[in-house]
Amino acid sequence: MITLVLTNRNRDIRIIKNCLDSLQNQSDIDFEWFLVDYGSNETYLNELNALVLKYPQIQFISCPTSGQLWSKCRSINIALQKATQPYFVVGDIDLIFHPNYIQTLKSVANPTIVHYFQYGFLSETESVKKQSFEDFKVDFKGGKDVTGNTMFPTASLKSVNGFDEFYQGWGAEDTDAHIRMQNLGLQVVFYEEQILVKHQWHPKAYRSKKSTHPYHSQLERINHAYMIQTQNNKRTVVNQYQNWGQLTHDADYQKLQFPEKKIIISSSSLQVNALLAQLKNFKNEVIQVEIHDLSKAEKNKNRIKRILGKKALPFYEMENVNNLVLEEIIKNYRNCPYHYSFNRQTNTIVLVINFVA
Numbered sequence: 025m026i027t028l029v030l031t032n033r034n035r036d037i038r039i040i041k042n043c044l045d046s047l048q049n050q051s052d053i054d055f056e057w058f059l060v061d062y063g064s065n066e067t068y069l070n071e072l073n074a075l076v077l078k079y080p081q082i083q084f085i086s087c088p089t090s091g092q093l094w095s096k097c098r099s100i101n102i103a104l105q106k107a108t109q110p111y112f113v114v115g116d117i118d119l120i121f122h123p124n125y126i127q128t129l130k131s132v133a134n135p136t137i138v139h140y141f142q143y144g145f146l147s148e149t150e151s152v153k154k155q156s157f158e159d160f161k162v163d164f165k166g167g168k169d170v171t172g173n174t175m176f177p178t179a180s181l182k183s184v185n186g187f188d189e190f191y192q193g194w195g196a197e198d199t200d201a202h203i204r205m206q207n208l209g210l211q212v213v214f215y216e217e218q219i220l221v222k223h224q225w226h227p228k229a230y231r232s233k234k235s236t237h238p239y240h241s242q243l244e245r246i247n248h249a250y251m252i253q254t255q256n257n258k259r260t261v262v263n264q265y266q267n268w269g270q271l272t273h274d275a276d277y278q279k280l281q282f283p284e285k286k287i288i289i290s291s292s293s294l295q296v297n298a299l300l301a302q303l304k305n306f307k308n309e310v311i312q313v314e315i316h317d318l319s320k321a322e323k324n325k326n327r328i329k330r331i332l333g334k335k336a337l338p339f340y341e342m343e344n345v346n347n348l349v350l351e352e353i354i355k356n357y358r359n360c361p362y363h364y365s366f367n368r369q370t371n372t373i374v375l376v377i378n379f380v381a
Contacts, residue, residue: 029103058103063089091363097187101269140174144219171198188262236365283312317371
C-alpha cells in the first residue's frame with residue numbers, strides 16, 4: 025500500500041542508522057522502501073553500503089553525482105518512477121519514526137488527500153541518546169510550514185510529473201509539491217494528532233570558503249521566487265521538456281574522465297554569453313570548459329576605458345559567471361552527467377559535461 029523514499033548525501037551515518045532502525049522495527053513492515061544516495065563521496069559510500077546491507081528490505085540506489093548540485097527532487101522522482109504502491113511517502117533521512125508510523129499512515133490514506141506530518145524536533149543532547157521513540161523528549165514542535173514528510177496518492181503525483189526538478193540545492197521543493205497537488209484539486213491536510221516523526225539534531229551544512237563544490241549564492245532565493253510563480257500561475261504539471269526521475273548510469277559518468285574537447289575562455293561577458301549559447305550545439309560529446317578571471321590589470325584598464333568613453337571589454341565578476349553557468353545547467357542540462365568546480369582561491373571554474381541526455 026505504501027512506497028517510502030529517503031534521500032541522502034553525506035549525512036552522518038549514526039543519524040542514518042537511527043532512521044533505518046526505526047523503519048525496520050515498524051509494527052507493520054509491509055511497505056516498499058527506497059534509499060536514494062545522490063552524490064555522497066566515495067569513502068563515505070563504502071561505509072553507507074556496509075550499513076545498508078543490514079536492511080534487506082531497502083532498495084538502494086546510488087547516483088555518482090558528487091560534483092553536481094544536490095537534487096532532492098530528482099532523487100525522489102527516481103524512486104517515484106519505480107514505485108508500485110498506491111501511496112508514495114517522502115521522508116527525511118534525519119527522522120526517527122514512531123513504531124506505528126506505517127500503520128497510522130495506512131489508516132488515514134485517502135486518494136483525494138495529501139497528508140503531511142508534524143515534526144518533533146530534538147535537541148542536540150537528546151539526539152545522541154540511545155532510547156525508544158517514546159522516550160525521546162521533543163524540544164519543540166514543527167508548524168505547518170515544515171513540509172518534509174508527506175504522503176501523496178502515487179497516481180496523482182505521477183500525473184504532474186512528480187517533484188519539480190528545477191529545484192536544486194535546498195528550499196521550497198516540498199511546499200511546491202503541496203501547492204501543485206492543491207491546484208490539481210486534492211486536499212492537503214496537516215496531521216498533528218500525535219507526533220509520528222522526531223527530527224534528529226545535526227549541524228547545518230557548513231560550506232568552507234575553500235570548497236570548490238557547486239554552489240549558487242542566490243539559489244535558495246530563486247527557488248522561493250519560482251515557488252511563488254507556481255502558486256500564482258496555478259501550475260500542476262512540471263518537468264515537461266526534460267525527462268524526470270531519470271536514472272544515472274555509471275558508464276556515462278566515467279566518460280567525464282576523458283573529455284573530447286577543451287574550451288578555455290575568460291570572464292569576458294562576450295565569451296561567457298557566447299559559450300552558454302554554444303552549449304546547445306553539442307550532442308553525444310564530452311567537453312571540458314575552463315573559465316579564468318581576467319587579471320586585475322586587465323580589469324582596471326577596461327574600467328578606465330569605460331570612464332573615458334572608449335571601447336572597453338565588458339566582463340563579469342567570477343561569482344556572477346558561476347551563477348550564470350549553474351543556472352544554465354539547471355534550466356537545460358540537469359540530466360546530463362557533469363562535474364563542476366569553482367576554485368575561489370584561483371578564480372577558476374572547470375566544468376566537464378557529457379551531452380548524452
